[in-house]
Amino acid sequence: MSEQVQSLADEVEAAVSAAMGTVLPAELATEDPLVRRSDHADFQSNAALPLAKRLGRKPRDLATELRDQLAAVPWMTSVEVSGPGFLNISLSDAAILGRLALRLDNPRLGVPATQTAETAVIDYSAPNVAKEMHVGHLRSTLIGDALARVLSFLGATVVRQNHVGDWGTQFGMLIQYILEHPERHWRGAELDEGEKAAGGAVSALDELYRTARVEFDADPAFKERAQRRVVALQSGDEETVAAWQEIVTESEKAFQQIYARLGVLLTLEDVKGESFYNPWLKDVVVELRDKGILEESQGAQVVFFDDIRGPDDTPVPMLVQKRDGGFGYAATDLATIRYSIQELNGTRLLYAVDARQAQHFDMIFRTARRAGWLTDAIEAVHVKNGTINGPDGRPFKTRAGGTIRLADLLDDALRQARQVIAEREAEQPRNHDLTPGELEEIARVASIGAVKYAELSTSRVKDYAFDVKRMVSFSGQTGVYLQYTHTRIASILRKASETTELPAEFHATLPLEPAEHALALLLDEFSATLNAVATTLEPHRLASYLYELAKAFTTFYESCPVLKADTAEIQANRLALCRLTRATLAQGLDLLGIAAPERM
DSSP states (O other), X not given: OOSOOOOHHHHHHXXXXXXXXXXXXXXXXXXXXXXXXXXXSSEEEOTHHHHHHHHTSOHHXXXXXXXHHHTTXXXXXXXXXXXXXXXXXXXXXXXXXXXXXXXHTOTTTTOOOOOTTXXXXXXXXXXXXXXXXXXXXXXXXXXXXXXXXXXXHTTOEEEEEBOOBOOSHHXXXXXXXXXXXXXXXXXXXXXXXXXXXXXXXXXXXXXXXXXXXXHHHHOHHHHHHHHHHHHXXXXXXXXXXXXXXXXXXXXXXXXXXXXXXXXXXOOGGGBOOHHHHGGGXXXXXXXXXXXXXXXXXXXXXEEOOTTOBOTTSOBOOEEEEOTTSOBOHHHHHHHHHHHHHHTSOOSEXXXXXXXXXXXXXXXXXXXXXXXXXXXXXXXXXXXXXXXXXXXXXXXXXXXXXXXXXXXXXXXXXXXXXXXXXXXXXXXXXXXXXXXXXXXXXXXXXXXXHHHHHHHHTSOTTSOEEOOHHHHTOSSSSSHHHHHHHHXXXXXXHHXXXXXXXXXXXXXXXXXXXXXXXXXXXHXXXXXXXXXXXXXXXXXXXXXXXXXXXXXXXXXXXXXXXXXXXXXXXXXXXXXXXXXXXXXXXXXXXXXXXXXXXSOO
């Protein structure tokens, strides 16, 4: 069976387009039919309004002509003209059920692979070596991971890139301090219990870095030694490189522990740190200079842009090479974009990075276009994200004003999930046969799902408040609610398998109740939703769709008995709706990186 199932919306669009081809002049016949879902019917076409204006006609008259053409479509039960010229279109239950039957029997739920020609290079997460991952890394990590999953599912070749900060002058400072203070243990095996509890080797490194920074700023002699250590690192000094590699290795272990806990796809093979691009920085500078893109400014090599100016109306330069011969962040990012195009064959380059970096990426992309690396056939996008605030809407900080560790945030979510589950246990004791270990696993899965859904259900460009108590609720727009809905459907199907041998299959001749009709139409929107995510790079569209689907299922289940349906055919139909809803929820949650448990 073909893996592609055309959606009902596509069918309606095709029918309206055919009607337009009959009643409109050739130059307008191929315009967008403007078909959308509607609260007044199954679908609505608004095409008559803009087309009538261009023809100098009344929209209702044109809409009436289109309606007359659509009256002959057998699977449309009603086509009505409303308002100034809208077409309200309702479909037959048989057409809807027939389409769902194709999706139910399809391993991909009928979702077409629309991105097969695309190689997407996705740059996300990007923590800094020797520093703990903090709350600020959460958005990039989860948004990038969701996009990687969706684009891959839609057939794109996805290359994940974790651009960790593992190079620069700060490492000379840190290594010099560590070598001068061997008594300051930081390696995992040497930590005391307090340090382990605080986050292990990387937590200790983070503290050492702050201490080294104080000494660097206060002691000119140490500063000079640290700067010589930077030169030693850059020149490949054996002792220095060995110390640097040990710091990198320990940091990567810590990052992978967080990624495993979050359930994201990033692996060590995806790491392309700043050090990886270091050998190409000189080549980038030479190429940009040869192409006349670089200009000298106070001894440094920079790129200027006519329309990017500071408050005093002076040009804002992008620093590529410093006056002392060192390289700025822009040099590494330019090497990265060139590598992604020339070595990874990327056709779509996505950078899931804080919105505050917008000007920097604008400069990078424009410079890459001047250099001829970025062409019209290659898309580069700064996938901007806002910031995470505390429950009070203010910047998310510790009581001491520091940055909140990501591990601590996940611990808080887990504690809250345990508390919610304990309260439900107290309200409904012995209402299941789950062991304490299974309940703990449910709390873990629910807590991670809660954090990820709270992130991914928010428009990525907006700031949002991180409120753990709200996130782990079993009601409302939360990940836990979606997971619970999935387990509820799984329970229904288990009970059905114990009480009946009826297959879960659609009977196209049966009429649908309003709640069944609404759920069925929503199930058919899954592929369109995924394509919208791929186009807009906005995972919240999928998160919102899954919430609407869960709500529609709840309405259906409350008004349409499944296990006590009036006839065997109705029960089979409703079991099929349950089965397809469960499969769609599970697939959608997986594309957000959220587990769909069988029991909660």
